């Protein structure tokens with residue numbers, strides 16, 4: 654019998670713990686990134702309600718995965734993400750949800766760089782000193798690939814089947830399915846996740862459900 658102690662929680666960052674996207678100038682980020690790598694069309698990535706520029710910027714990073722220019726493209730986008738942190742917003746119930754799982758192994762896997770994720774969490778009072786954070790990086794396929802979740806589970810020494818991904822988007826759901834973890838959605842709008850996806854009304858409810 655596996656009890657709560659054997660579970661691990663893996664969180665998405667953007668719009669799950671902190672809303673950065675709404676305050677990030679992804680239009681300029683996309684322009685700067687396309688100046689480096691060129692425009693890309695027909696990139697197969699999950700549908701979202703993100704702005705067209707956000708979707709394009711994240712798609713560019715997927716499209717140039719493995720390209721020597723990847724780091725430059727990422728850095729160009731990171732500049733705008735980092736600039737958004739002072740105006741970013743914690744998702745409702747962040748402090749309470751985070752406190753509720755303080756005894757549980759937990760980590761963050763995100764499409765923003767680790768530096769941005771740590772800075773955003775620190776900005777909103779979440780101590781990331783001992784927290785495993787896997788952000789986008791040149792040597793790892795981003796969500797919806799399983800790489801980040803698999804890496805986290807290895808670091809935590811836990812079977813992915815005993816981990817729960819909590820995220821707001823279909824990119825998170827795709828990664829969870831690919832890695833074999835459970836998934837609980839916290840979509841900002843119900844239609845952001847496919848019908849039948851397990852969801853919670855908010856972050857606190859998702860954490861409670863994951864630990865139940």
Ligand SMILES: [Mg+2]
Nearest residue numbers: 665667668821
């Ligand atoms: Mg998100």
